[in-house]
Amino acid sequence: MNVPTKDESPDLWEAVPPGGNRRVLLSALEAFSGRGYKASTTREIARRAGMSPAAVYVHYRSKADLLYELSRIGHAAVLDDLRATLADGGASPERLHRFISTFVAWHARNHTLARVCQYELHQLPPERFVEIRKLREEVDRLLDAELERGSESGDFSITEVRSTKLALLSMGIDVARWWHPRSVPSQELADNYADLALRMVGATRP
Amino acid sequence: MNVPTKDESPDLWEAVPPGGNRRVLLSALEAFSGRGYKASTTREIARRAGMSPAAVYVHYRSKADLLYELSRIGHAAVLDDLRATLADGGASPERLHRFISTFVAWHARNHTLARVCQYELHQLPPERFVEIRKLREEVDRLLDAELERGSESGDFSITEVRSTKLALLSMGIDVARWWHPRSVPSQELADNYADLALRMVGATRP
Secondary structure, three states: OOOOHHOOHHHHHOOOOHHHHHHHHHHHHHHHHHHHHOOHHHHHHHHHHOOHHHHHHOOOHHHHHHHHHHHHHHOOOOOOHHHHHHOOOOOOOHHHHHHHHHHHHHHHHHHHHHHHHHHHHOOOHHHHHHHHHHHHHHHHHHHHHHHHHHOOOOOOOOOOOHHHHHHHHHHOOOHHHHHOOOOHHHHHHHHHHHHHHHHOOOEEEE | OOHHOOOOOOHHHHHOOHHHHHHHHHHHHHHHHHHOOOOOHHHHHHHHHOOOOOHHHHHOOOHHHHHHHHHHHHHHHHHHHHHHHHOOOHHHHEEEHHHHHHHHHHHHHOOOHHHHHHHOHHOHHHHHHHHHHHOOOOHHHHHHHHHHHHOOOOOOOOOHEEEEEEEEHHHHHHHHHHOOOOOOOHHHHOOOOOHHHHHHOOOOOO
């Protein structure tokens, strides 16, 4: 099974040089999402990519580098999507609705990559983990800022900020665990979850 | 690290004969949660349990049997806790509050076992998967019944039933991914999430 047909955003890979690099990376994604990072071998990744193990090392130094590269691409893509949707402006309820809808849709459409990003996070080497954590913290900060902004404007009435933020992120992240293309359409799910998010912060649909 | 000190419910294991059986099962839990099911070997599980690989097979026929047994214990325990809390009765908002609080607290307190139950589900042999799926469907049915009951009584005003159910379950399940004993106390988190759940169904705190 080829990964871009499983995930719905082949343009994620546009920044990766086509040919060998991209083939190795997508083979690593298939291997890590199917068997887990620890159980995947460079030999297996090479086989999936139709290369010799030595040829893999021409593109990536190690299995850990492949995990880092996948994690970086995934986390950076979510962050880009969130920043883009917030740049459209609007009142707090509208902004939060778009934020959650974007976050949920991303985790559905890119569920294979999202699973690797979320569930293999602690397999990253410590110095790589620190880099990825910065991207995650930036997502947190964006959501914190939205919740604060909506509270200050009186648009939101939040019961407890930390739990609300955690629950909102969890709703989105956990979509990657169960979503598949034959379950609920990603945009429909994203919009329904965004409606729920407004209820959670004590706002109404914009 | 010994598993019962990581998870907070050592009584989960009371039904497992102490001695060899329990030692093997807890070693499998440590291995599966640390390295993943696919990357864990019977040899490693035996070593963690202080046994020979042959001695492991006296207690469990295969690595797949160990995963099944852990999955069965975890899923049955959640279901027992949910049934017990619903048996206390009450009006719909109270019942849903207790349901979500119980579900969230379970996934925090038993986060190690919960992770194996959730993230290794598709590694179960097909006939075992079917058995575990029945337990999961029963959790679904309990929540469906609560949402229906609250809608009929007029206590809940649900925007979209399926997404609401999925989001409620995801909030709880995803706790197992990130929760650790030094993060927010499990009961506090459980109560805050239950408050959010009432907002999601359009009810107010009982």
